Amino acid sequence: MAVVEETTETAEVVANPDGTLTRRESLEPQRVRREGKWVPIDLSLEVRADGSVGPKAAAVDVRLSRGGAGDRLAVAVRDGKEIGIGWDGALPAPRLSGAVATYPEVLPGVDLTVRVTGKGFSQLLVVKNREAAADSRLKEISFPHHTRGVTPRATAEGKIEVVDEQGAVVFGGDASRMWDSSVRVAATSASRSASSLSTMGFEVTPEATVVRPDPGYLTAQERVFPVMIDPEYWWAGTKLNHAVVQSAWPDEHNFNKTSGDLGDLKAGYQNGYISRSYFDFTVAAMHGKVIHRAKVRPRVVHSWGCAGGPTELWHAWGVGWDTTWNHQPALGAKQGDIGKANNAAYCPSDGAAEVPVDGPVRAAAAEGWATVTFMLRAKNEARQEDWRKFALDPVLEVVYNSYPSLPAELGMEGGLIPCVTGGTRPFVATPTPRLRGKVSDPDNGMLSVRYALHRGPVGDSQLVWNATQDNVPSGSFSEVTVPSGVIVDGVYNWSLYANDGGQSSRWVGNCEFEIDRVAPGVPAITSTDYPGGGQQTPAGGVGQTGTFTVSANGTADAVAFLWSVTDQQNDDPQTRIAADAPGGSGVFRWTPTASGALNVFVRSVDRAGNRSPIVRYPVYVNAGDPLTGSLNGHWKLDGNLVDSSTGGRTLVAEGGATTTATGYLGQAAPVGNGKYLHTNTSVLDTATSYSVSAWARLDQTGNWAGVVTQDGSRNSGFQLQATPDGKWAIVMFSRDQDGGGPVHARAISPENAQIGAWTHLTGVYDHGVGELRLYVNGAFAVKVTYTSTWSASGPLQVGASQWAGNRIETFPGAIDDVRAYQRVLVPSEAAALANESVLRAHYPLSKGSGTTATDLVTNSNATLAGTATWAQVGGEDAVKFTGQLGAGYGAVDAPRPTLRTDRSYTVSAFVRLDTTEYAAYAAVSLRGTRNSPFMLEYRPELKKWSLQVSHSETQDGVWWAPASDVVESGRWVHLTAVYDHARREVRMYVDGAFAGLTAGVTGWNGAGELMIGGGVWRGQAVDPFLGAVRGVRVYSGALPDELIGQLPVQN
Structure with missing residues (x-):
């Protein structure tokens, strides 16, 4: 079963039935994270939705040009950092074939190709014939840079490194190589001759990488076309590296290069020179593990023949930027031979091979190596028949296990009693205590936990009981209960260890405890702030803190007290205070939040946790005006x-x-x-x-x-x-x-x-x-x-x-x-x-004339607009509204009152609807740029009066806070809505009586004016009132119920 949390781009871990784990570490990325899932690497190029070209799934994403002028040729992207190159001129549309994009005829007789690799890209200028090689534009070729968060620079060794702001190398690169096609692509050959490669000059400027091919190399008579000119870039953040060293190029640095015929590993003699291949694997995950077995699994992709001698696998001491034929790492021990043949013409096979490497991997695990390095070479480096080529995907497979971690957080009774040894050992009241410890395993497997209980102190005790708990998940607590009859009075100690089926932790614990099953006597309680006696001794008040002293009352081993306060006649106190000494006293403070008769309950707790009977202490908290007391x-x-x-x-x-x-x-x-x-x-x-x-x-x-x-x-x-x-x-x-x-x-x-x-x-x-x-x-x-x-x-x-x-x-x-x-x-x-309420606006809207209405609070004037008119409706003077949108819209536009709608506010009005059908009708609101922060209105969906509170100026959501009363048309009714900011609630009142509460409402502060007869939604005037309105009042603060009840009479 796969251990998903251990999966990386290059590694996967499988849990085996015997409790061990198998880790397979690959040299090249094998998978990549996409939308929370791992998907296999697929370097096949495709045209993406944005028109760019790139691989379907790559550890280092690459974006290629789709053709045209001004587009970047190739950009490698990893962890927000980008390095890329461009082309000076318009590019044709590419031809895509697998991982290769070809831009034909960028110069006469010259193609430009980009091959996506597991860690970046390799770009080649393919000079196809002698005529093209004579083009003067090939004397100096500039590839403009594209960067994000990085800077490319040349190194003293003649390579390219790309560094971030901290100077860390993020990408590596090379622009020094060119080679011809003297490679014999045949069944019996797969490598170039010694004269096929040339080194060219290059320069890295802030703007571009400039390469200068060797003119003599390009025009030499023995040159076999096409000739390849190569800048390439690769991600340097990987911990896995490789290098192919070859005797024909003794000082060539091929560290992590994949261009040309360096896209694989080679071992043996061919065409007059010898190849060897170094590669390493990270082994940090193996540190401290028990290594059962390990092997390297290389894959032969081509052998010279079918009966060649073996390729040897050696342990080597590292591979790096400085690895060349003339500077090879020291070797450790030979690990084994590979005799696998794979010649497509004569002896085709899957090429799979494996070599045990237990020794170096065990050493790496024990000594904390960061990596372990191996080298492939032919046993006979003078015979061409022994030559082999291996895929750039060797795998290190390790079967291992971990020692369980030492159990931790040992304790008793669910952790309430700690693990202690010696004179401060705890006293325990129960003869059937629960023992527990937290166990874990680095491999996250299931564990068995073994317990041992001894009678007597550590060093002078005898085993009286043991137990095993199986199938305990790593990272969780194991707990067992000592059965009845095992423990009598006296001192005991216990320990435990964890086992994962293969390895065990050490015993840990030596946790001592002593049995005490005698309950303490009742405590005494006193207070001068709140004397006992209940209603006979009223004292203090709401918010006035009182001090209470609880004493052990003669119980020598009382070490703590439990207390509570309630208006009930019985309670089980749980709030704990410590005694100042065994048999001493403790102090707690309590602040009443309500007046009247209350009871304080206390009990003693001894050193073993035994509890005394509960004592009730009645008090009486003085009443009074809560905002004037003290x-x-x-x-x-x-x-x-x-x-x-x-x-x-x-x-x-x-x-x-x-x-x-x-x-x-x-x-x-x-x-x-x-x-x-x-x-x-x-x-x-x-x-x-x-x-x-x-x-x-x-x-x-x-x-x-x-x-x-x-x-x-x-x-x-x-x-x-x-x-x-x-x-x-x-x-x-x-x-x-x-x-x-x-x-x-x-x-x-x-x-x-x-x-x-x-x-x-x-x-x-x-x-x-x-x-x-x-x-x-x-x-x-x-x-x-x-x-x-x-x-x-x-x-x-x-x-x-x-x-x-x-x-x-x-x-x-x-x-x-x-x-x-x-x-x-x-x-x-x-x-x-x-919430103290202040009247901020009051528009009676009675006995008016003209187009103005006066605010009795500020003497400001409101304006009757549109079809709003003075009228007598149902025997009352009021403003009449027609309920029309568009040209027929009418409203009373009033100045903004002094209030904020993200604080508490109250709005009230007498309203009379002509009908309860068809639409929403807003009586009072505040204008908003886009939305009204509130509208006191009738909602046809609910068939109720409601305060509508919008979510914000920009969001379209609303809260509806309806009143419970049935709405009747043709009848005057008084409405009051209260938004209580402290409680995040809206309360509705009809004719002065409470009619509904809606919780969880959050107001926001609108900047608009007061509007009577309509509201604003999504920037438009909406919900025109159909009927009449009078007696509009707006308050900052939450008007209390007793004053709300008076409003219909006051109006």
């Missing part, structure tokens, strides 16, 4: 600096700060440029739980801009702030010293602040759990851990911060409605503060 300061900033809470801490203005700007709620304080506000004394104890909130309008970014902070001696105790990169944050520092100490706990919003927009911020420090939390526009944004508390005793600052004893970072913008609580604000309270 309110230490509230500054509305509506034209004054007065503290509206009972604290009485009036703010002081610095730098000419005022409270006269337009705020989110009434007026606000513009700060920045040295303007800020502060109290004269501290407001909060920052060493315990607190919350601060404010509306803030950030006008620019660039510094750590404090919205609300409180001074220490050197630094602010906390900073609710904007960050330099335009996000919101709350930060606390671990020390009141220059630099803030080693810990800067900063909870930063994941979303950017919206410049110029009013945003509600709530920062919370929950001392009970040691967390800083940030809420933005009522929605939870982020939390971080913080436990390094200290009390900042200086004044509260609005719009400024303190750092290293200096006043810094005044806030560039405006601030409104600042609050400070000496308690935790819970999520619903943060949402309530952000």
